[in-house]
Each structure stands twice: as structure tokens, then as C-alpha cells.
Amino acid sequence: MSRLVREDQVTVRRVLKVNHAGETGAIKIYAAQIAVARRLFPYIVPELDQMRLDEIDHCRLFRDAMPSRDARPCRIMALWSLGGYVLGAMTALMGERMVWICTEAVESTVHQHLEEQLHFLASRDADLHALISSIQEQEIAHLREAQRRQDGQGWLHAVSVRIIGFLTDLMIWLSTWGDSTWMRRELAAARSA
Numbered sequence: 001m002s003r004l005v006r007e008d009q010v011t012v013r014r015v016l017k018v019n020h021a022g023e024t025g026a027i028k029i030y031a032a033q034i035a036v037a038r039r040l041f042p043y044i045v046p047e048l049d050q051m052r053l054d055e056i057d058h059c060r061l062f063r064d065a066m067p068s069r070d071a072r073p074c075r076i077m078a079l080w081s082l083g084g085y086v087l088g089a090m091t092a093l094m095g096e097r098m099v100w101i102c103t104e105a106v107e108s109t110v111h112q113h114l115e116e117q118l119h120f121l122a123s124r125d126a127d128l129h130a131l132i133s134s135i136q137e138q139e140i141a142h143l144r145e146a147q148r149r150q151d152g153q154g155w156l157h158a159v160s161v162r163i164i165g166f167l168t169d170l171m172i173w174l175s176t177w178g179d180s181t182w183m184r185r186e187l188a189a190a191r192s193a
């Protein structure tokens with residue numbers, strides 16, 4: 001880490017901050033969905049709960065990776081938490097199908113972020129690269145599970161995935177005060193350099 005140039009250190013910190021905030025929101029999305037599902041479709045609760053436990057694990061791993069890289073969690077995590085909870089509750093109240101559409105949209109947005117980060121980290125921070133790769137495998141498993149649970153067809157699916165994907169990015173942006181945009185710019189610049 002000490003051999004990294006200053007701009008790269010800043011980007012690594014941003015990556016950790018954005019991912020930690022994202023995992024916090026994901027925990028809340030699943031928590032809200034579980035609360036609704038317990039009453040309306042309890043048979044999917046074990047699946048959702050396993051995903052929630054995975055997100056708790058990811059959140060802790062990102063938090064643990066912060067001190068040695070001088071990174072800090074974002075200051076207004078409450079916004080992500082609230083946004084995540086509202087998104088989870090709203091989609092679950094719309095029915096079981098929308099739960100899986102929401103999971104698909106959120107997990108594919110997360111997957112895109114992680115994919116960009118892996119390219120950047122490969123030659124810069126091997127430990128964080130390995131950590132994100134292993135987390136990415138679990139996120140892909142969540143995504144596949146959500147796709148397996150629905151037919152993934154029709155306009156409702158296409159429109160909802162886009163809207164929820166947009167809301168997910170918006171929440172990450174708001175809760176990190178635009179850090180996610182800076183992070184993406186820096187990752188893209190490093191790629192084309």
C-alpha cells in the first residue's frame with residue numbers, strides 16, 4: 001500500500017467507503033424484505049436471510065480492510081440505511097416477484113461496481129483484489145438465485161430492473177456525497193492510462 005501513488009491511495013479509500021456503504025444498504029434491503037416476507041410469503045425467508053448474513057459478512061470484511069489503508073466509513077450512512085429499508089419494504093409489498101427483481105437489480109449494479117474495481121486493484125492492491133473477488137462470487141450467486149426464482153421476461157421486469165438499478169446507484173451516490181462518481185471516474189481514467 002505504501003508504494004501506491006497518492007491518487008491511487010485516494011481511489012482505494014473511496015472503493016472501500018463506497019463498498020462499505022453499499023453493503024450497509026444491502027443489509028437493510030434484505031432486512032425489510034424479510035420483515036414483509038414473514039407475513040406474506042414466509043417460504044422465501046430462509047433464502048433472504050442467508051443473503052442478509054452474507055451482506056453482514058461483506059460489510060465487516062470491508063470495515064476490517066479500512067484501518068491499514070487509512071480509509072473511513074462514510075459519514076452519512078443513515079441515509080443509505082433508510083433508503084435501503086424503504087426500497088426493500090416497497091418492493092416486498094409489491095409481491096414476491098418484485099423481491100427477486102429488486103435483488104437482481106441491486107446485485108447486478110453491485111456486480112458492475114466490483115468488476116470496475118477489480119481491474120483497478122489487480123496491479124495495485126493484491127489483498128483487496130482477492131477480498132473483492134471472493135465477495136463478488138457471493139454477489140453473483142445472489143444474482144443467479146434471484147434470476148432463477150423468476151422468469152426474467154416481460155416489460156415489467158425490464159423496466160423495474162432499470163429503475164431499481166438507477167435508485168441503487170443514486171442511493172450510493174447520495175450517501176457517499178458523490179464519492180461513487182469520483183471513484184468511477186478514477187477507475188475509468190486508470191484503465192485508459
Ligand SMILES: [Fe+2]
Pocket residue numbers: 023026054055058059139
Ligand atoms: Fe454484499
Ligand SMILES: [Fe+2]
Pocket residue numbers: 026051054055107138139142
Ligand atoms: Fe449480495
